[in-house]
Amino acid sequence: MELDHVRFMAIAIEEAKAGAAQGEQPFGAVVVDGKGELVVRSRSLKVSACDATAHSETLAVKYATQKLGRRMLPDCTFYATCEPCPMCLGAILNGGFNTLVLGARNRDIKQLAKIAFNFGDYTVERFAEMSGWDLKVIEGIRTAECIDLYATAKVELTR
Amino acid sequence: MELDHVRFMAIAIEEAKAGAAQGEQPFGAVVVDGKGELVVRSRSLKVSACDATAHSETLAVKYATQKLGRRMLPDCTFYATCEPCPMCLGAILNGGFNTLVLGARNRDIKQLAKIAFNFGDYTVERFAEMSGWDLKVIEGIRTAECIDLYATAKVELTR
Numbered sequence: 001m002e003l004d005h006v007r008f009m010a011i012a013i014e015e016a017k018a019g020a021a022q023g024e025q026p027f028g029a030v031v032v033d034g035k036g037e038l039v040v041r042s043r044s045l046k047v048s049a050c051d052a053t054a055h056s057e058t059l060a061v062k063y064a065t066q067k068l069g070r071r072m073l074p075d076c077t078f079y080a081t082c083e084p085c086p087m088c089l090g091a092i093l094n095g096g097f098n099t100l101v102l103g104a105r106n107r108d109i110k111q112l113a114k115i116a117f118n119f120g121d122y123t124v125e126r127f128a129e130m131s132g133w134d135l136k137v138i139e140g141i142r143t144a145e146c147i148d149l150y151a152t153a154k155v156e157l158t159r
Numbered sequence: 160m161e162l163d164h165v166r167f168m169a170i171a172i173e174e175a176k177a178g179a180a181q182g183e184q185p186f187g188a189v190v191v192d193g194k195g196e197l198v199v200r201s202r203s204l205k206v207s208a209c210d211a212t213a214h215s216e217t218l219a220v221k222y223a224t225q226k227l228g229r230r231m232l233p234d235c236t237f238y239a240t241c242e243p244c245p246m247c248l249g250a251i252l253n254g255g256f257n258t259l260v261l262g263a264r265n266r267d268i269k270q271l272a273k274i275a276f277n278f279g280d281y282t283v284e285r286f287a288e289m290s291g292w293d294l295k296v297i298e299g300i301r302t303a304e305c306i307d308l309y310a311t312a313k314v315e316l317t318r
Contacts, residue, residue, distance in 0.1 A: 132279020
């Protein structure tokens with residue numbers, strides 16, 4: 001079925017904002033199943049958990065695979081407010097996803113002042129090509145709102 | 160200081176074997192600090208936790224960053240019984256590591272019967288190049304023992 005990407009990205013943005021309000025970096029993710037039902041929503045917890053792996057996207061994969069009771073979710077769609085980092089994209093690969101919906105791109109937010117990470121020439125497409133993964137990327141969903149999350153972030157965006 | 164790679168890889172192998180004995184896939188990881196002290200040791204928990212992200216390496220990064228109370232560990236060395244998957248290598252990147260010590264390579268274990276994952280042309284070196292990461296890779300440490308972990312695995316090695 002055709003999913004309402006604009007609606008689900010809005011939920012990911014809500015998560016990012018809720019995270020930012022509690023001192024986290026403003027990243028949000030959502031997993032939706034093949035029937036259009038929201039499975040999980042998540043925000044970054046890496047600051048409060050002092051855990052370099054607790055990004056919103058790894059947590060969404062964790063929560064979704066645990067909730068659905070299976071480690072591969074090829075019927076589900078993944079939403080992220082920003083192009084996931086290589087770790088998070090690897091989590092999405094390991095979760096068996098085939099479709100990724102993006103708000104902002106790393107190249108959009110790299111220009112902003114407080115960004116302290118750099119992944120070289122990495123893009124989700126380049127990673128997918130390297131790993132032999134036929135990933136469908138849908139971009140441009142609420143992009144201006146997503147970029148604004150990072151432009152107005154009160155914390156430095158670090159790894 | 161010069162670390163005793165053979166000794167620390169033996170601990171990672173112990174973790175992999177202990178995991179296999181409890182029904183997990185036989186992967187183990189160890190983090191050692193700059194003084195040569197073991198920080199954490201870990202095994203895969205993805206089967207028992209039904210969590211696509213609970214690989215030994217992501218867990219080692221989580222445990223180590225939490226234990227040391229900082230999210231970047233450039234002074235630490237990471238040991239893995241097998242070349243980490245893209246997600247796990249991304250976790251090692253996010254954890255700020257600069258040195259990775261390997262037992263087996265994916266290309267070594269791909270030939271074995273029960274391997275059900277495939278990451279295309281991925282190697283740790285190709286990932287590091289893509290992401291602009293000056294990662295030092297030390298390989299060939301207890302490699303035969305590490306390959307044997309996968310050759311004798313009683314569970315199918317899936318994502």
